[in-house]
Amino acid sequence: MAIISEVSGAAGAELPAVWSKACTGASVRLPPTSANYLASVRKSTAQYAKLMEQAPLVAVNRQRARQYADSLDGKKFDKYVKHVSNWSRSLPLVFDNMAQELNLIALLDLLQIGSGFRGELHEASDRGASDTVNFGCMSMHISQTQVDAKGLQALSLGDVAQHFGIPLFGKERPMTEGNTAVMVSEASTLRPLAEIILGTLHDTGRRLEQAGFLSLADFVIKVCAERSTAAHLVAKLVTAFPSLRDATEINGEPVYLFKKAQLLAYDIYQRFGKTDPKFAFPDINDLTLFADNVVPAMLQHHGLITPSHVISVKIESGKDLTLEEATAMRAASIVVAQEVVDYVNNNTECKFTCGDIPVSQATLDNFWWQEGKEPELRAIPRLVYKNTVYF
Numbered sequence: 428m429a430i431i432s433e434v435s436g437a438a439g440a441e442l443p444a445v446w447s448k449a450c451t452g453a454s455v456r457l458p459p460t461s462a463n464y465l466a467s468v469r470k471s472t473a474q475y476a477k478l479m480e481q482a483p484l485v486a487v488n489r490q491r492a493r494q495y496a497d498s499l500d501g502k503k504f505d506k507y508v509k510h511v512s513n514w515s516r517s518l519p520l521v522f523d524n525m526a527q528e529l530n531l532i533a534l535l536d537l538l539q540i541g542s543g544f545r546g547e548l549h550e551a552s553d554r555g556a557s558d559t560v561n562f563g564c565m566s567m568h569i570s571q572t573q574v575d576a577k578g579l580q581a582l583s584l585g586d587v588a589q590h591f592g593i594p595l596f597g598k599e600r601p602m603t604e605g606n607t608a609v610m611v612s613e614a615s616t617l618r619p620l621a622e623i624i625l626g627t628l629h630d631t632g633r634r635l636e637q638a639g640f641l642s643l644a645d646f647v648i649k650v651c652a653e654r655s656t657a658a659h660l661v662a663k664l665v666t667a668f669p670s671l672r673d674a675t676e677i678n679g680e681p682v683y684l685f686k687k688a689q690l691l692a693y694d695i696y697q698r699f700g701k702t703d704p705k706f707a708f709p710d711i712n713d714l715t716l717f718a719d720n721v722v723p724a725m726l727q728h729h730g731l732i733t734p735s736h737v738i739s740v741k742i743e744s745g746k747d748l749t750l751e752e753a754t755a756m757r758a759a760s761i762v763v764a765q766e767v768v769d770y771v772n773n774n775t776e777c778k779f780t781c782g783d784i785p786v787s788q789a790t791l792d793n794f795w796w797q798e799g800k801e802p803e804l805r806a807i808p809r810l811v812y813k814n815t816v817y818f
Contacts, residue, residue: 445619446626449816451750452674455681457666464662464685465713469765471683472715472758478678484755486733492766495729497778499771504794505782511793515698520568525699530644532698534574535564536691537643537670538627542720543813544620546745551617552592563591563624575642579632584625593621623816627670634668647695648705657692657708664688673817675754682758686818690717693789712787716764717796718757719818720810725795728807731767732759742808753812764788 447453458467476487515532522528541548541556548559567574567590573581588595596612631643640646650663664671671688674681693714699706716722724742726732734742738752748756771779771786784790798804812818 442629443622443626445622446630446816449623449626449814450669450672451815452672452817453669455672455674455676457672457674457681458662458683460662460666462662463658463713464665464683465658465689465710465715468683468685468689468715468761471681472761473765474680475677475682475755475758476762478680479755479759484735484738484752485759487759487763487766488731488733489763489766491730492763493770493774493777495731496767496770499779501780501782504786504790505784507797508784508790508793511797512693512697512790515694518565520565525703526642526644526648529647529695529699530574530642531564531568532694533643533647533691535560536687536694537631537668538564538624539687539690539719540623540627540816540818541620542809542818543747543811543815544617545720545809545811547616548593548620551594551615554592559591559593563587566590576632576635576640579628580636582625582628584621587621587625587628591621591624593617593624595621619813627816631668631670638667647691651695651705655705655708656710657689657696657714658710660692660695660708661685661688661714664691670816675750677751677754682754684718684754684757684761684817685715686717686719686757689714689789693717712785712789714787714789716761716788716792718760718792719796720812721799722792722795723756723760724807724809725799725804726760726763727756728804731763732756742810745808745811747814748810748812750812750814753810753815756810757818761788764791767791 458464479485520531538560539557541559545555548554548556552559554562572578572586572590584595587593594615595618597615598613635643635646640649646667647660650660653659665685665688671685673684673686673688692708693711695706696708696711700708723732727734734756738748738756741748741752765788768786768788768791771777771781799807
């Protein structure tokens with residue numbers, strides 16, 4: 428449909444419909460408040476994998492997981508994990524204080540979305556989803572854009588387009604009505620991504636302000652002062668913000684993934700855990716895989732998971748998966764990652780030689796994510812699922 432659209436906005440404006448539609452986990456029931464949310468991810472994904480054994484969307488290859496662990500290169504593992512886990516220390520930015528830096532890191536993780544638009548982003552700006560988010564957040568910081576609770580609500584769609592380099596309009600075409608001719612722009616294929624980013628920022632800002640927090644950093648600092656564990660922070664983040672409520676209900680049962688909330692806890696630990704006891708989470712190795720579009724593709728490549736023919740064809744051709752298909756790939760990845768972790772850490776027959784870094788689901792995620800950047804593996808088709816605010 429041809430459109431002429433106003434791209435300015437104001438605090439209090441209605442949230443974009445595309446964002447609301449992408450928050451598919453907003454209505455999924457959460458674990459009890461007394462539950463360990465990290466354990467809930469493991470339990471729900473394991474139960475779903477068990478259910479899939481009857482009619483598998485994705486098969487978990489447990490024996491292959493052990494063979495893979497035996498062949499894992501310990502030096503390469505350490506190198507890749509160190510590279511990924513140190514990203515926050517290498518930001519080319521200057522911060523006034525720790526809270527400002529923490530706030531930017533939290534925003535970067537909140538906005539780790541848009542993977543389904545990878546092809547369109549590369550065509551438009553030669554940047555992928557993660558680089559687009561990094562570019563946008565750094566642009567806001569350098570331009571001194573306010574990104575506290577009030578500032579997030581004041582951002583417009585035009586601001587998002589400018590900071591993140593996302594075009595809102597596509598090709599122009601002439602339209603004639605009577606004796607009048609005007610040029611009308613079609614909506615860019617990336618406009619929905621800009622609206623999802625805007626909705627995420629607006630909703631997060633509103634909820635922070637309504638709860639009495641000055642910023643996302645203020646929220647994180649106060650939550651971690653209550654209880655210094657990754658599980659506690661993840662539970663509070665998921666409960667407070669629909670954009671982090673990464674869960675799906677399948678056959679009446681919830682499947683919890685909580686990718687971005689866990690990533691946020693991990694990145695804060697990596698950046699501040701050695702200097703501030705609030706962030707020295709003793710349960711950091713309990714985090715699960717940050718299942719996105721890249722890591723499941725790597726696990727499929729290594730033969731650790733095997734998607735059904737229907738899913739395989741969609742992945743190979745770059746077509747959109749359904750919500751259940753995307754959830755199945757991501758959940759199976761978490762389950763098989765636990766197989767690798769258990770085998771490496773608990774089985775004396777394992778041939779893997781551990782180096783400086785312990786093997787956990789989080790460090791495996793770092794390794795596989797960086798491995799996916801290798802030139803010969805970069806062309807492996809990723810998962811595509813556009814209608815989401817979670818990866």
